[in-house]
Amino acid sequence: MTLRTAWRGPAPFRSARAALPLPRAAAALGPDHPVARAARARGILAGQLAVTSAVLAALLAYSLARGAAAVSVLCSAVVVELWAICGLAFTSGRLRERARDVIADADQPPAAAEIAAERAHLTSSRRRRQLARSLERALYAAEHWPELSITSRPPPTVRHLLQCGEAAREVTRLARDPRTSVRGVAVLDRLICGGYSSALYAGSPDRLARELGRIRFLLETG
Numbered sequence: 001m002t003l004r005t006a007w008r009g010p011a012p013f014r015s016a017r018a019a020l021p022l023p024r025a026a027a028a029l030g031p032d033h034p035v036a037r038a039a040r041a042r043g044i045l046a047g048q049l050a051v052t053s054a055v056l057a058a059l060l061a062y063s064l065a066r067g068a069a070a071v072s073v074l075c076s077a078v079v080v081e082l083w084a085i086c087g088l089a090f091t092s093g094r095l096r097e098r099a100r101d102v103i104a105d106a107d108q109p110p111a112a113a114e115i116a117a118e119r120a121h122l123t124s125s126r127r128r129r130q131l132a133r134s135l136e137r138a139l140y141a142a143e144h145w146p147e148l149s150i151t152s153r154p155p156p157t158v159r160h161l162l163q164c165g166e167a168a169r170e171v172t173r174l175a176r177d178p179r180t181s182v183r184g185v186a187v188l189d190r191l192i193c194g195g196y197s198s199a200l201y202a203g204s205p206d207r208l209a210r211e212l213g214r215i216r217f218l219l220e221t222g
Contacts, residue, residue, distance in 0.1 A: 022113040022116050025115070029110055039095055049088050056078065096121070104190055125178060131185065134192045135171060138200060163205045181219055184220075
């Protein structure tokens with residue numbers, strides 16, 4: 001046995017420890033936590049979608065056997081299936097937002113499977129590039145506002161970026177760096193994807209400057 005092998009410990013113990021799953025949000029954070037409630041809603045919709053998919057498959061076979069007589073029933077099942085898909089997409093997005101907010105607001109986020117999944121999403125190079133490009137597009141819109149068509153313009157408050165363009169460019173550079181803090185990326189995600197109520201599209205220029213400064217600080221310290 002080499003010194004390196006002895007330091008790492010027995011292989012069965014390492015593999016068993018690595019395989020230990022993280023607790024679900026309801027167990028780690030309590031059933032009333034926003035992440036746990038969102039996860040519960042997603043689980044309910046996922047179960048409903050599985051049921052409707054099975055029913056739809058059965059109705060499809062039935063309609064093939066019965067012909068036009070079963071078409072109306074099949075169309076109704078398709079509508080229910082589409083509603084279930086839309087509901088699952090909505091609840092999945094809500095769960096990601098809740099998990100992202102936990103990461104953004106805590107130095108050490110609690111260990112929960114849903115939060116770990118969102119953390120992995122935020123640390124991916126693809127997501128970092130997406131957020132950086134979104135902020136760059138917003139800055140471009142602020143700098144070229146008169147040249148944009150009315151239908152393609154974001155809210156006029158995006159022009160507040162003109163007063164903090166240097167900070168915005170630095171944030172986009174840091175966001176692409178895989179070494180930077182995932183918490184900073186989470187706060188940037190909330191700024192970009194928070195809708196028209198976020199500091200990027202609502203509030204004063206000072207509020208946006210403070211938020212960009214905070215994001216830059218979190219990314220740099222990470």
